[in-house]
Amino acid sequence: TDLRYTGVKCTLQGIVPPGLTENELWRAKYIYDSAFHPDTGEKMILIGRMSAQVPMNMTITGCMMTFYRTTPAVLFWQWINQSFNAVVNYTNRSGDAPLTVNELGTAYVSATTGAVATALGLNALTKHVSPLIGRFVPFAAVAAANCINIPLMRQRELKVGIPVTDESGNRLGESANAAKQAITQVVVSRILMAAPGMAIPPFIMNTLEKKAFLKVSPTSISASTLSDFKLLVFATPLCCALFPQKSSMSVTSLEAELQAKIRETYPELRRVYFNKGL
Template sequence: MALDANANKLRINIDEPRWDQSTYWGRAKHFFVTTNPLNLLCTSKELERAREIVTKYRKGEDVPGLTDDELWNAKQVYDSAFHPDTGEKMVLIGRMSAQVPMNMTITGCMMTFYKTTKAVVFWQWFNQSFNAVVNYSNRSGDSPISVQQLGTSYVLATSGALATALSLNSLVKRAPPLIGRFVPFAAVAAANCINIPMMRSKELREGIPVTDENGNRLGVSANAANEGIFQVVLSRIGMAVPGMVFPPIVMDRLERRGVLSRYPMLGAPLQVIMCGICLTFATPMCCALFPQKSSIAVSQLEPEIQVNLAFLGTTAMHFT
C-alpha cells in the first residue's frame, strides 16, 4: 500500500527505530540493519536518493508510490552514510556499516602479528587511529567533542593499549603459546576502558539529562552518566570477546598440529575470516545489550535530585 502523505494517522515516525526498542531482539534487529556492511556498496546516486526520500518525508511532502518497506529501506541507507545531527555524509570508514569489515581486518592482523614489538606498536596504533576516525565521524552535533578532547583520548587510548600489550608480551614469554594469543584482547579491553570515559568526560563532570517516562526533563545527573558509560564500555568489550577469544583457540590447535608451519600464509587470512564471522553477529548483538534510553532508580541519583523528585512520587527515571 502506498503511503498517503496527507493522512497523519498513517504517517510513520522514521526518527524512531522500526522495531520495539524495549525488547532485546527489537534492538538487535535495529543494529543488524545499522551495521550491515552491504550498505557500503550503495552508490552515490542511491545515497542521494535515500536522502531525498527521508528529507521530503520529514517535511511532510508527498513521495508518489512510496511503500512502507521502501521508506524504511531509504531511512536505513540514509542512516548508514549521513550524520544524524548534521546531515553530512560521513567518511566511508567512519560509518557504522564499516565496523565489521574494518574491525575484522584490524583484529585479525593484531592477533596474527602479536609477537614482535614493531608489529604490536603498528597494529595497536592503527586500531586506535581507526577508533579516532569513528569517534570523530559520529560525534554529537548538539554537544560536539572538541578536537583537543579527541586528541587527548586518542593519545591516552593508544598509550594504554601499547603499554598493556608490550608489558603482557614480556610477562607471557614463558607461558603456554595460547596465553600470548590473548594479549591483543587485553590491550583492546584496556584501551576501551580509557577511550570511552575520556571521550565522554564532559558528561562525567557535568552530568546528562534524566527524564520521566513521559520524556519530561527532570534534572541532570553525573551518576546516570557514569552508569551509561559503564554500559558502553561493557558492550564494547563484549563485542571483542568472540572474535578475540575463539580464533586464538583455533589457531593454537592448528599450530600444535603443524598446520601453520606447513602453510604459514594461512594465518592472517584465516584469523581475519573468523573475526569477520564473529563480528557480524557480535557487533549488533552487543550494541543491543542495553537500551539507548535506559532506566535508573531515583535512589541512585544525586541527593539533591532525589529531594526535588520526592514530592512527585517518581521511583524510576530514564537517560540516554
C-alpha cells in the same frame, strides 16, 4: 534510489509523499539512524559508524592475532586498533555538548597511550608462556584497553553529564550518573563484542599453523581474518543489542540537585531516559 532518499527526507520532516510504501519509509529511517548522530543530528564519520565495525575490526584483529610475537608489531597494531576505537568512541558518544580541538586531542592521546601501554605491559608478562596462551594476549589487551579508551574519549560526559529526558523526549537536565551507567554498558558490550573474534580463533590458528600450508604468513592472516569475519558478523549486532541505545534509570539514581529539579516539575516521574551511545 531517489524514493529511498525521499524517505530519508520524510523521516526528518514527518511528511509521507504519495508512492512511498511503509517498508521504504522504514528502510529510509534505518539508513538515517545509522548515519546521523541521535543527539547532535550530525552526519557521523564513515569508519566510526557501527556498520564499519565488521570490515574494520576483522582486518585489524586478523593482523593483531598474527603479528603478536614482537614488541614493534604489538605496538603498531595496538596503536592502529586504539586509534580506530577512539574514532568509534567519539563518533558514538552520548550527548550534544561540543568538544574543543584541545579536548579532543587530549582525549585521543590519553586514550591511545593508556591503551597501548596496557597492551605492551600484558605482552611483556607473557614472554615465557606457551604460544597458545600468548595468542590470548591481544584479547586481554583489547578488554583492558576498552576500559581505558572509552571513558577517556568520553570524559567530557563524565564531567558535565549527558541529557536525560522523560519518556516523551522532554529534556530534564544533564546527569553525570547517567553518563557513568552509559559508559559502563558500552564497555561491557564492546568487550563481549571482541570476545568471539579474539577468544576462539587462537585455538583454531594454533592448530592450523602447525600445518605446512599455513606456515606462510599471508595465508595465516587470511585464515585468521576470515575466522574473525564470521564471528564479528554475529557478535556485533548481538552485543550492540545487549543494552537499549535509549537506556533508562531511576530518578532516585540521579544527582540530588537534578532529582529536586525533576520533582518540582514532574513529581510523578519515576524513570528518565538517555542515549547511552554505542
